[in-house]
Amino acid sequence: MPQPEPYPLDALGPRGPYRTRNRETVTDTAGTAVAELGLVPRLFVSRALTALHRATPLPRERRLAALARAARVFREDEVHGLTYDAYERTVARVSGIPLPAVRSAADEIADSARRALAGAYGALPGGAVLDWQDARTRTGSAVWTRRGEVLAVNAAGNHPAPHALWLEALALGFRVAVRPSRREPFTPHRLVAALRTAGFGDDHVVLLPTDHAVAGELLTGADLALVYGGDDVVRKYAGDPNVLVQGPGRAKILVTAGLDWRAHLDTMVDSIAHHGGMKCVNATAVFVEGDPAPVARALAERLGALPSLPAEDEKAELPVQPLDRARALERHLLERARGTTAHLGGAGIVDELTGGGAVLRPAVFETPGLQGSWHTAELPFPCVWVVPWNRADGAGALGDSLVVGVPADDGAPPDDELIDELVADRTIANVYVGDHPTHWMDRGVPHDGYLGEFLMRSKTVIRG
Template sequence: MLQLDALGPTGPYRSRKQETIHDRTGNPVATLSLVPRLYVSRTMQAMHRAPSLPVDERIAAIARAGRAFATEQVAGRTAHEYQHTVSAVAGMPITVVRHAIEDIARAAAQAYRIVQHARPVGAVGDWRDPSTRAGQAVWTRRGDVFAVHAAGNHPAVHQGWLEPLALGYRVAVRPSRREPFTPHRLISALRAAGFGEDQVVLLPTDHDAADEILRQADLGMVYGGDDVVAKYAGSPGVLPQGPGRSKILLTEGSDWAAALDTIVESVSGGGGVGCVNATAVFVDGDPTPVARAVADRLAALPSLPSHDERAILPVHTVDAARRWEDHLLKRAGGTKAWLGGNGIIDELGDGSAVLRPAVHQVDSPFAEQIGAELAFPCVWIAPWRRADGIAPLRNTLVLTALTNDQRLLDELLNEPTISNVYVGNHPTNWLEPGLPHDGYLGEFLMRTKTVLR
């Protein structure tokens, strides 16, 4: 049994309240310390008093930590042991875990360069810049302490809070109790690389103390569903990160058969658990051939334990898998099932089960099922006509549009609720460091001030 302590301003802290974390076969793997509200309050006060590392030191420390996180022994655990623990607990294919670790290491190596992409071209990064003698905009932090309520669906979400750390914020992470291993390892590596214990902390909590972390931070970011987005929608200091509901649009004349690999990768890449995975495909014309072809391809994916090098699909405990199956079957009522209509569970015989893909065809681009984003490859195939406009395409993190209609592309790019538009044969889960995900995080973290000296 691993002991995952909180990482507070005076070092590791083992609380009396512990939570046992199980793998997807039901076996206990670790105990996680849950800190009380008073500990949270004292930690946040210590972080407000703490200095920031000088910029050169923190850039070098983040890069060192990223390398150690990916390849070295950290907090007594090798990289290999960490990978297999995350795969076993999160039910994520081991190859997906490895790719996420590589992404985090790459983001750490480039963290400061990445955040500079958000800096206005008319602003400098330091008041000492000679241009301020004649008057110049200077890019400055909006606060000193940043908090994040992290998601547990994918290790790569922990790239995000490296950016405020690179900008000089002190960072408090409340990990997901589903997968606390990644932030525990990353923060341990950051501390070993040179960050002070009062500059980056890990605060596992129950729900009662969770809001205290955000309340005492200057700015915060929260991952969750629609309920979380609604809860924090009126909080200017909190940036909610909700469902992605990414989509693909195939307009008249586009070669959907040539794009079949792109569609399948968009739906199932990375296990189909990410906000960038496509949950809906809109077809200008008859969606039936597209639905049939996508279902045939997804049906061929193997059911394997998450530690298998060939695994592609997510694994859950049998009980959790049944809950997902029941939810899908109720949600899909009235649709045409091409895949998953009789269930999506494939039991592995050890208390775990693979969640198989689901493909359903709906009869309207406005069908309520299209808004459903589930924790496995699940896609809704819908008809669409130009007369339907872009209303069905709104509230989308990534939209892949296979079209030559430039007026339509103008509309899509100008729609505020569509965060990213990929034109042509590009999967929705394509990401590159330095490009905005849901806007640049630096737009939220920073502001400009005029300095004249």
């Protein structure tokens, strides 16, 4: 039986879809061609950004209404010939993200579009107004204004959910240029197309697939940029105030002495394995005040019971990757884990599927201490380092974390002074006290700060 033609993923430029000559094949985890992604040249990127700079944003109420319509189109309609069901199954098949996780991420994106106001305006200073014509400017008031007009997004490919964030920029009146990941281009393609169908102009939001050589043009041609990547990307843009980097999360859980940690085991396992352990908010280390071995054994027993299934299966819980990439990740893990005690995954984490590709099985390693920095390794599957910790190590040992979860019986903090230190630590973005998974999020509260803190500024206007 002949294979279907690869699905065309065209660039979505300021004058509509654009079929390029330079096309890259997108394969699934078994190596089968699924789509062809058109890569645009440098000149096309430059001209697209010029068009976005020249465009006038929709009035605020029309922007919000269009975002709400886009949520329905994205989640329910056929977009560029692809039904929603076909979209979610294609994403799972190509990216290896478990199907339930793809579906949940799509819900998160649609919710963000519907509730963009809550996220975007969460950063609004209490003393500022949104419009210089507000009556309060007659006697002098702060007015919240954009720091630029065009935002470039160098998108993540590990998960669809981060696409929920940049919708807030559209709500604030920015025009947005998205460079999709070649690993998972289907979500941004569908989302940009849905936004255009819902009322945003072709020169308000564009999809610009490029190769790495052209990617820099996108970032330098925009006013501000949102970039996803690893530690190398964080270091590259650390000193640039116009680039916001979303790097590794390194979320952690702290099990304090005296805690009935078995009562919180479900939450710890959920923190580690939710969405296949592929998100920056998944816990990658559990710090234990006391003997870490019982905690490690319990985690290994629970995580080891997760099934190995194709990513498109309705009951899939673990990620799937091409076999060569899975083997490379396995080698990296086992090399990194030298000197630790393996409770799960010590003999390897690759489970080959008969149809092609391989499931990445969970891993649990107990470290002898903090000194080896084993716990800083963040990998795209449920992999957790169980680390001994004591009060002398302090809150600083838990730093460089997107989330630190501190389970507490009856929600009562184990130590107010410790929580004070965690909240005060500038390298810890969020602190969850009680029985809350590290992946807990709400549209009205910051994820890694509010995006609006980066996109906007306050200036004084007086007109009396």
